[in-house]
Amino acid sequence: MARNLTFSIFRYNPQDPTSTPHTDTFILDETNHMTLFIALNRIREEQDPGLQFDFCCRAGICGACAMVVNGRPGLACHTKTKDLPENITLMPLPFFTLVGDLSVDTGTWFRNMAQRVRSWVHTDKEFNPRALEERMDNALAEEIYELERCIECGCCVAACGTAIMRPDFLGAAGLNRLARFALDPRDKRTEQDHFEIVGNDQGIFGCMGLLACEDVCPKHLPLQDQLGMLRWKMGWAGIMNLLPWKRK
Amino acid sequence: MSKSLSIDTAAYIPSPSRSSAYLDWLQMLTGAALILFMWAHMILVASVIIGPGVMNAIAHFFEATYMAQVGGPLIGLVFLLHFILAARKIPFRAEQQSRIWKHSRMLAHKDTWLWLVQVITAMLILIMGAIHMWVVLTDLPITAEKSAARIQGGFWMGFYLFLLPLVELHVGVGLYRIAVKWGFVGRDKRPKMQRFEYVITAVFICIGLVALLRFYFLAL
Ligand code: HEM
Ligand code: SF4
Numbered sequence: 001m002a003r004n005l006t007f008s009i010f011r012y013n014p015q016d017p018t019s020t021p022h023t024d025t026f027i028l029d030e031t032n033h034m035t036l037f038i039a040l041n042r043i044r045e046e047q048d049p050g051l052q053f054d055f056c057c058r059a060g061i062c063g064a065c066a067m068v069v070n071g072r073p074g075l076a077c078h079t080k081t082k083d084l085p086e087n088i089t090l091m092p093l094p095f096f097t098l099v100g101d102l103s104v105d106t107g108t109w110f111r112n113m114a115q116r117v118r119s120w121v122h123t124d125k126e127f128n129p130r131a132l133e134e135r136m137d138n139a140l141a142e143e144i145y146e147l148e149r150c151i152e153c154g155c156c157v158a159a160c161g162t163a164i165m166r167p168d169f170l171g172a173a174g175l176n177r178l179a180r181f182a183l184d185p186r187d188k189r190t191e192q193d194h195f196e197i198v199g200n201d202q203g204i205f206g207c208m209g210l211l212a213c214e215d216v217c218p219k220h221l222p223l224q225d226q227l228g229m230l231r232w233k234m235g236w237a238g239i240m241n242l243l244p245w246k247r248k
Numbered sequence: 249m250s251k252s253l254s255i256d257t258a259a260y261i262p263s264p265s266r267s268s269a270y271l272d273w274l275q276m277l278t279g280a281a282l283i284l285f286m287w288a289h290m291i292l293v294a295s296v297i298i299g300p301g302v303m304n305a306i307a308h309f310f311e312a313t314y315m316a317q318v319g320g321p322l323i324g325l326v327f328l329l330h331f332i333l334a335a336r337k338i339p340f341r342a343e344q345q346s347r348i349w350k351h352s353r354m355l356a357h358k359d360t361w362l363w364l365v366q367v368i369t370a371m372l373i374l375i376m377g378a379i380h381m382w383v384v385l386t387d388l389p390i391t392a393e394k395s396a397a398r399i400q401g402g403f404w405m406g407f408y409l410f411l412l413p414l415v416e417l418h419v420g421v422g423l424y425r426i427a428v429k430w431g432f433v434g435r436d437k438r439p440k441m442q443r444f445e446y447v448i449t450a451v452f453i454c455i456g457l458v459a460l461l462r463f464y465f466l467a468l
């Protein structure tokens with residue numbers, strides 16, 4: 001049976017001094033295989049051309065379309081309306097800077113995160129463009145790939161109570177990123193180097209283990225396991241530093 | 249040369265601090281120590297269900313070995329230390345409180361709520377636990393009869409009926425969170441651990457209630 005869906009959508013344009021935060025309601029007939037991506041585009045085409053929201057890949061790859069759907073951060077392009085009740089409330093992701101309506105700026109935060117984590121392979125090897133690429137054990141490559149799948153949508157950070165209270169928290173995406181480079185044999189950084197980046201209250205010891213990140217990540221990254229592993233490893237790295245002969 | 253130029257030049261080189269790591273260990277270890285204590289405590293209190301004689305024997309053992317006289321205040325210190333460490337995570341600023349509250353309501357996410365349960369029970373335990381420890385430790389030795397007299401007075405029955413679930417909730421959630429935060433329990437075992445948390449909380453509340461009733465109806 002075809003439903004009529006009621007969308008309550010957050011509206012606010014911070015650029016416009018006359019704009020005030022409010023909710024607009026739109027009614028839309030549900031079609032087969034409808035996703036929020038389709039619904040939002042239809043609303044914009046048929047009802048309100050001014051509605052702001054972000055999309056790019058519409059296939060859960062680019063991470064642009066993250067928003068709060070009935071209270072939960074998630075990807076709009078990945079969310080089917082048939083899995084939702086008739087009343088759908090859409091809000092922009094909290095924590096990030098609002099661009100307008102449902103659109104937020106995740107890029108600035110993720111860029112900053114990458115710089116804090118120094119998110120690149122640290123090596124002193126000279127790059128030889130003619131040489132064959134170094135080989136890597138397949139199982140390890142897959143393990144790295146599993147963490148590399150993060151699409152930087154920001155859902156984990158927006159869902160994190162710690163980040164909401166303390167904006168300097170590195171977030172699950174940042175901690176996961178460090179875990180990814182910690183796995184990579186080409187990266188020469190040591191455990192003590194990792195400790196300098198995340199062994200603090202802005203990093204892993206700030207995480208309170210609420211696991212909202214784990215529960216909302218639309219790519220189902222193993223965030224709980226990475227956070228647990230990091231706390232354990234960094235905890236011991238801190239203790240090891242008490243031993244004079246291990247001190248750096 | 250001149251004394252007035254005593255500038256700490258090292259202040260300009262940020263030295264990586266390890267203190268967050270140590271404090272996090274201590275927070276977890278004091279929490280774990282308090283959990284172990286609460287279980288030992290439950291054995292003592294619940295022994296009254298079998299009979300006041302059993303409880304008196306156990307209490308006497310703790311006193312004869314000076315575990316009550318020394319261990320009691322020591323637990324008090326651990327209790328205080330745990331509070332100071334965990335307080336680093338408690339939102340005390342009104343702005344943070346309002347944020348986490350709105351956030352929890354928006355997210356409707358169980359583990360986020362459980363953390364709030366932990367913070368709120370913690371503040372109440374801090375006050376009520378301190379009162380309870382003071383009353384018991386300033387009136388040694390511990391005997392079933394003295395406890396029963398207190399509880400039958402009425403006020404303390406209400407006090408304990410309130411404190412018991414607070415502590416058991418805090419302990420249950422704390423145990424679960426230690427397990428997931430430190431990686432002892434991974435993604436695959438998390439639902440199981442959560443069930444274990446509920447069961448252990450419920451079981452301890454039940455044992456505690458039965459013990460309280462036993463005290464209440466103990467013939468003096
Ligand atoms: C019966 C006494 C207590 C026991 C058995 C206990 C146990 C625990 C445990 C096991 C944890 C988890 C530790 C972690 O996540 O690393 C915890 C966390 C916590 N405890 Fe306690 N606690 C007790 C009393 C208190 C008191 C008196 C306070 C202070 C008001 C308190 C405040 C907290 C807070 C705020 C947390 C959360 C810390 C975080 O999120 O990292 N607890 N407690
Ligand atoms: S587990 Fe840590 S990173 Fe994830 S939501 Fe909780 S506090 Fe944030």
Ligand code: SF4
Pocket residue numbers: 149150151152153154155156157172173176216217218219220221
């Ligand atoms: S870890 Fe998951 S939720 Fe977080 S940014 Fe990456 S894909 Fe999004």
Ligand code: FES
Pocket residue numbers: 054055056057058059060061062063064065066075076077078
């Ligand atoms: S549009 Fe790219 S992830 Fe949704």
